[in-house]
Amino acid sequence: AQSVSQHNHHVILSEAASLELGCNYSYGGTVNLFWYVQYPGQHLQLLLKYFSGDPLVKGIKGFEAEFIKSKFSFNLRKPSVQWSDTAEYFCAVNAGDTGRRALTFGSGTRLQVQP
């Protein structure tokens, strides 16, 4: 079974600061990796995903993530955060080499951006 660890539970940044949120997973086979964002009071929305090809993937709103297979990591980055990025961020994984589509989520990282 897969598991996902997000070590940063709560991050506070000032506007224009750079962001990196950590995500590590445990699974030895092929994986599909996702970052979702949940703005206050809203449902989860997809930020970006990786399943093959270039390990550096770009998503919406200036976010990007890098898949490092040797480190079992898929960290989320943004060069300059805005107040509107205040939200909760979830890393998720499923096994690409099985028929299972259901996601295993990390516990989430709450990002607070101060103006």
Place this chain on the structure above:
Amino acid sequence: NAGVTQTPKFRVLKTGQSMTLLCAQDMNHEYMYWYRQDPGMGLRLIHYSVGEGTTAKGEVPDGYNVSRLKKQNFLLGLESAAPSQTSVYFCASSYSGGQGNQPQHFGDGTRLSIL
């Protein structure tokens, strides 16, 4: 398109009462999922379905039942509600293509309180 619609949005129950949460999607997705979201624990999979008439258990299925009589609907039932089931419940759906790399689309959630 409405996407994924959950009803109701809020509900308060007494211990021992029963209720059904409805999820409807209009994207013709084969896969549907029910998750619960608890503080500090991310989203955990309760049950899922890979097609009409089929259901399967997820990580935390105890105390819940599901049915998928129609492709567009996925019902989550609580037969005898317990305070431990106080949570926010999210339904999601996804296309079956690829090897699980299709993103899941989420509903707005149902906030359920059990007294």
